[in-house]
Amino acid sequence: MAVTHILSHITLTVSFVFTILISFQFWSNRHQSETGVVSVRFISIILYLPPISEKPEKESERKMKTESELVGLCIEAACESRESVEKWRMQRRSLDRLPSPLADALLRRLIASRLLYPSLLEVFKHSAEEVDVRDNGTVDAEWMAYLGAFRNLRYLNLADCHRITTSALWPITGMTSLQELDLSRCFKVNDAGISHLLSIPNLEKLRISETGVTAKGVKLLSSLENLSFLDLGGLPVDDVSLTSLLVLKRLQYIDLWGSKISNEGAAVLNMFPKLTYLNLGWTSVTKLPTLSSLECLDMSNCTIDSILEDDKSPLAKLIFSGATFLNEAEAFLYANTNLVSFLDVAHTSLNKFFFLSKMKVIEHLNLSSCMMGDDSVEMVACVGGNLKSLNLSGTKVTSAGLGILAGHVPYLETLSLSQTPVDDTAISFISMMPSLKDVDLSNTNIRGFLQQGRIDVDSPLSLMALQNLKLERLNLEHTQVRDEALYPLSSFLELRYLSLRSASLADVSLFYLSSIPKLTNLSVCDAVLTNYGIDIFKAPETLKVLDLRGCWLLTEDTILSFCRHHPQVEVRHDLGTVYPFNQNGPNHSSPSRSTSRTVQMAKKKDQVPVFPYLADQRLKYSRDELLILQFASLPLASSSESGNSIFEKQLD
Numbered sequence: 001m002a003v004t005h006i007l008s009h010i011t012l013t014v015s016f017v018f019t020i021l022i023s024f025q026f027w028s029n030r031h032q033s034e035t036g037v038v039s040v041r042f043i044s045i046i047l048y049l050p051p052i053s054e055k056p057e058k059e060s061e062r063k064m065k066t067e068s069e070l071v072g073l074c075i076e077a078a079c080e081s082r083e084s085v086e087k088w089r090m091q092r093r094s095l096d097r098l099p100s101p102l103a104d105a106l107l108r109r110l111i112a113s114r115l116l117y118p119s120l121l122e123v124f125k126h127s128a129e130e131v132d133v134r135d136n137g138t139v140d141a142e143w144m145a146y147l148g149a150f151r152n153l154r155y156l157n158l159a160d161c162h163r164i165t166t167s168a169l170w171p172i173t174g175m176t177s178l179q180e181l182d183l184s185r186c187f188k189v190n191d192a193g194i195s196h197l198l199s200i201p202n203l204e205k206l207r208i209s210e211t212g213v214t215a216k217g218v219k220l221l222s223s224l225e226n227l228s229f230l231d232l233g234g235l236p237v238d239d240v241s242l243t244s245l246l247v248l249k250r251l252q253y254i255d256l257w258g259s260k261i262s263n264e265g266a267a268v269l270n271m272f273p274k275l276t277y278l279n280l281g282w283t284s285v286t287k288l289p290t291l292s293s294l295e296c297l298d299m300s301n302c303t304i305d306s307i308l309e310d311d312k313s314p315l316a317k318l319i320f321s322g323a324t325f326l327n328e329a330e331a332f333l334y335a336n337t338n339l340v341s342f343l344d345v346a347h348t349s350l351n352k353f354f355f356l357s358k359m360k361v362i363e364h365l366n367l368s369s370c371m372m373g374d375d376s377v378e379m380v381a382c383v384g385g386n387l388k389s390l391n392l393s394g395t396k397v398t399s400a401g402l403g404i405l406a407g408h409v410p411y412l413e414t415l416s417l418s419q420t421p422v423d424d425t426a427i428s429f430i431s432m433m434p435s436l437k438d439v440d441l442s443n444t445n446i447r448g449f450l451q452q453g454r455i456d457v458d459s460p461l462s463l464m465a466l467q468n469l470k471l472e473r474l475n476l477e478h479t480q481v482r483d484e485a486l487y488p489l490s491s492f493l494e495l496r497y498l499s500l501r502s503a504s505l506a507d508v509s510l511f512y513l514s515s516i517p518k519l520t521n522l523s524v525c526d527a528v529l530t531n532y533g534i535d536i537f538k539a540p541e542t543l544k545v546l547d548l549r550g551c552w553l554l555t556e557d558t559i560l561s562f563c564r565h566h567p568q569v570e571v572r573h574d575l576g577t578v579y580p581f582n583q584n585g586p587n588h589s590s591p592s593r594s595t596s597r598t599v600q601m602a603k604k605k606d607q608v609p610v611f612p613y614l615a616d617q618r619l620k621y622s623r624d625e626l627l628i629l630q631f632a633s634l635p636l637a638s639s640s641e642s643g644n645s646i647f648e649k650q651l652d
C-alpha cells in the first residue's frame with residue numbers, strides 16, 4: 001500500500017503525527033472517507049499549515065476517536081520502540097499543542113507497548129485528558145507526582161495498581177478537572193486516602209471497591225456533592241455510613257456488594273431520588289423499599305423475601321444468580337417486569353417460571369443450573385420473540401424441549417446447552433433458529449451422527465443441519481464427536497471460534513478444519529494428534545490462535561516447524577506457547593526469544609521424566625493406536641490435493 005510505503009521511509013516524529021492529524025481533519029471536513037490514498041505533495045503542503053490552537057470540535061473529536069487507519073499507523077510508528085519514543089520526546093513545543101484525543105491515543109499506545117515511564121508523562125501534562133494505567137504494578141508515587149500536574153485530566157484509572165498508597169494520592173488533591181477516578185483494588189489506599197480526594201470538587205464517578213477504606217472513610221464521601229456514580233463493592237459499609245451518603249442527591253449508581261448493609265439500611269435507599277443502578281449482592285438484605293427510578297438491580301447470592309412489590313420502577317436488568325427466594329410463587333408477582341430485558345436467575349432454586357410470561361421484551365435470559373425442564377420450556381417459548389441470548393446450561397432440558405423452543409426464537413444469537421442431556425436430535429431443532437451465531441454444546445450427548453448404535457460410512461451426519469446457519473462460534477468440547485462427524489464443519493463459512501476437546505479426535509479432524517474460511521481461534525485439546533498430522537495441516541489463513549494443549553504425542557520440533565510455516569499463529573501447547581512472528585519488520589527477535597523459552601521448558605520437562613498423568617496419555621495412545629496406524633500407514637501426501645483424496649477415501 002502506498003501509505004505504508006511512504007511512512008516506512010520517513011522518520012516519524014510527533015510533528016509528523018501531528019501533521020497527519022491535521023490532514024485527517026481536513027479530510028473529515030470534506031467528507032472524504034478515503035484515507036487510504038495520500039500523496040506526498042499533500043503532506044508537504046499540510047506541513048506548512050499553522051498548528052491548530054483551539055480544541056477540535058465535537059464532531060471531529062468523535063471521528064478521531066475511531067483512530068483512523070492513518071493516524072493509527074503514525075501512532076504505531078511513534079511507539080515502536082524506546083528509540084522511536086526518544087526521537088520525538090524532546091519536541092516539547094509541538095507536543096504541548098497536541099490535541100487531546102491524539103495525546104490520549106498516543107498515551108494508550110505507549111501504555112499498551114509498555115513504553116511509558118514516569119518522566120515521559122511530563123510531555124502530556126497540557127494535553128492528556130484520559131489516563132488509564134490500570135493493572136500495572138510499577139505505577140507508584142513517582143507516577144502520581146507527574147499526573148498531579150496534568151491540567152486537563154478528566155479521567156484517571158488506577159485500578160489494580162498495587163503500589164498506589166494513600167500518600168501517593170496526595171498530588172491529585174485539588175485537581176479541578178478530574179471527574180472520574182478508579183482506585184478499585186488499590187488495597188493500600190485507606191480512609192486517609194479518601195480525605196485527599198475531598199478537595200476534587202467536580203468528581204462525579206468514583207470506584208474504590210476492595211480498597212482499605214472503612215465505613216468511616218465512606219462517611220467522608222458525603223462532601224463530594226457532585227458524585228453520581230459510586231462503587232463501594234467489597235467495603236465494610238454499614239447502615240450508618242450509608243445513611244450519611246443520603247446528601248448525595250445526584251447519586252444514580254451505587255454498588256454495595258458484600259457490604260454490611262442490613263434491611264434497616266436498605267430501607268433508606270428510596271431517599272436517593274435518582275437511583276437507577278443498585279448492587280446489593282452478597283449482603284444480608286432481604287427486603288427493599290419502593291425505588292421508583294431503579295432500572296438495574298443486582299441481588300446475587302442474597303436471600304430474597306420481598307422485593308419490588310407494588311413497584312412502578314422501570315426495571316430493565318435483574319441479576320439474582322445464586323439467590324434464594326423465600327416465597328417463590330410471589331417472587332416477581334407484584335413487580336413491574338414489563339420492561340425487563342435482562343434476567344439472570346442462574347443457580348437459583350426457582351422451578352415455576354410463570355413470572356416469565358410478563359417479560360415480553362426480554363432479550364437476555366440466564367437460566368443455567370435452574371430447575372428448568374422440558375415442562376417449563378413453553379414459558380420461555382412464549383416470550384422468545386425478542387430473545388438474543390439464552391443460557392440453559394446445567395438444566396434438565398432435552399432435545400424434545402428444544403423442539404418446543406424452535407420456531408419461537410427468531411432473533412436468538414447465543415444459546416448455551418452445555419451440561420444438558422441433549423443429543424443429536426436437538427441439532428435439527430437448533431438449525432431452525434435462524435439468527436444463531438454462538439452455540440455451546442459442550443458436555444452433552446452429541447455424537448455427530450443422527451442414528452443410534454453402530455455407525456457406518458453412510459450414517460447421516462447431524463452437524464450437516466447447522467450449515468445453513470451463520471454460526472461464528474461453536475463449542476463441542478467433551479462430546480462424543482469423532483473425526484468423520486466433523487466433516488460438515490468445513491462448509492461453516494462464518495465460523496471463527498471452534499473448541500474441540502476429546503481423546504477420540506485424530507489427525508483427520510485437522511484436515512476438515514483446514515478449509516473453514518474465517519476460522520481465527522481453534523482449539524483441539526486432549527486429541528490424539530500426531531507429528532505427521534501437524535506437519536501436513538494446512539491451517540486456514542485467518543487462523544490466529546491454535547490451542548493444542550493435551551495433545552501429548554506432539555513434539556517440540558513439530559510445533560516449532562508449524563510455527564515457522566504459519567508465522568501469524570499463536571500456538572499453545574503444554575511444552576510452551578509460541579507467539580506470532582513480528583511481521584512489521586525484518587527483526588525476528590521475538591519469535592526466537594519465545595522459541596528459546598519453549599526449548600527451555602521442554603528441557604525442564606525432560607528432567608522430570610515421570611508425570612502421574614503421562615502413563616494415562618500413553619494408555620490413550622494405545623487405545624487409539626489402530627486409528628493412528630491406519631492413518632499413518634497411508635502413503636505420505638505432499639500436496640493438499642493428494643491429501644484430500646486420502647481423507648476422502650477414508651470417509652467413503
Ligand SMILES: *[C@@H]1O[C@H](CO)[C@@H](O)[C@H](O)[C@H]1NC(C)=O
Nearest residue numbers: 114115116117135136137138
Ligand atoms: C507497567 O508499565 C511499565 C512501564 O511502562 C512496563 O515496563 C511494565 O511491563 C508494565 N507492567 C504491566 C503488568 O503492564
Ligand SMILES: *[C@@H]1O[C@H](CO)[C@@H](O)[C@H](O)[C@H]1NC(C)=O
Nearest residue numbers: 200201202203223224225226
Ligand atoms: C459540581 O460541579 C459543578 C460543575 O459541574 C461545579 O460548579 C460545582 O461547584 C460542583 N459542586 C461542588 C459541591 O463542588
Ligand SMILES: *[C@@H]1O[C@H](CO)[C@@H](O)[C@H](O)[C@H]1NC(C)=O
Nearest residue numbers: 321344346364365366389391
Ligand atoms: C448469565 O448470562 C449473562 C449474559 O448472557 C452473563 O453476563 C452472566 O454472567 C451469566 N451468569 C452466570 C452466573 O453465568
Ligand SMILES: *[C@@H]1O[C@H](CO)[C@@H](O)[C@H](O)[C@H]1NC(C)=O
Nearest residue numbers: 346366368391392393414416
Ligand atoms: C451460561 O452459564 C454458565 C454457568 O453459569 C456459564 O459458565 C456460561 O458462561 C454461561 N454462558 C453464557 C453464554 O452466558
Ligand SMILES: *[C@@H]1O[C@H](CO)[C@@H](O)[C@H](O)[C@H]1NC(C)=O
Nearest residue numbers: 497520521522543544545570
Ligand atoms: C481468540 O484469539 C485472540 C487472539 O488473536 C484472543 O485475544 C481472544 O481472546 C481469543 N478468543 C477466544 C474466544 O478464545
Ligand SMILES: *[C@@H]1O[C@H](CO)[C@@H](O)[C@H](O)[C@H]1NC(C)=O
Nearest residue numbers: 081585586587588589590593
Ligand atoms: C532486533 O531486536 C533486538 C532486541 O529486541 C535488538 O537488539 C536488535 O538490534 C534488533 N535488530 C534489528 C535489525 O533491528
Ligand SMILES: CC(=O)N[C@H]1CO[C@H](CO)[C@@H](O)[C@@H]1O
Nearest residue numbers: 282301302303304322323324
Ligand atoms: C442465599 C445464598 O445462596 N447464599 C449463599 C451465598 O454464598 C455463600 C458462600 O458461598 C453461601 O454459604 C450462602 O449460602
